Amino acid sequence: MKTQTKSKKVNKAWLNDHVHDPYVRLAQKEGYRARAAYKLKEIDETLGLVRPGQVVVDLGSCPGAWSQYLRRRFAPKQAGVGGAAVGELQGTIIALDLLPMEAIEGVQFIQGDMREDGVLAELEAAVGGRPLDLVVSDMAPNLSGVEVTDAARIAHLIELALDFAQQHLKADGALVAKVFHGSGYSQLVEAFKRQFRVVKAIKPKASRDRSSETFLVGIGLRQSPSR
Incomplete structure (x- = not known):
């Protein structure tokens, strides 16, 4: 009791x-589906990552607030009002999540687990060989409360995002990924530093003070993949 x-x-x-x-x-x-939109907004406004005309992949997209923010940034000024902006779209957004996501006009959504080869193949088919400008990842595992187990689950998702970014980003592209302070955090920072020329850790104001989440941003691949 x-x-x-x-x-x-x-x-x-x-x-x-x-x-x-x-x-x-x-x-x-x-008209955003979640307060998380303001986390990406602050990161973007701090570092200038999102520009009309880009090709962006949104990992762990549900309920869609980050895709909404991207959609508005890609909309012409006159269309960028209301919930998810409608009308003309200057850019490409591909979103993926385990959970179903309500449609956002102009956003291509794939439902599935990125850890599965078939789902990853579907995502890569949607990318269609186009070099990406930006990958954003709000992916997070179901936490067990066991620190070692949770750290391993978090690290695995970050490794997936890093590997995907390495394979698909432009040489000057960027990856934004949610991580958590605690066991394994310093190793994740080092993994970012091995892959990107510039690495920044940002805790947006919209991230609650008591939350251990922060966002690692990697900009500019140290070694471009051969395509």
């Missing part, structure tokens, strides 16, 4: 924080 009571208190506290969260309210006002 004590555990149940504690769980209820935690859920109530989270709900209270969520309801009063300024980014939740802003997302509702501006």
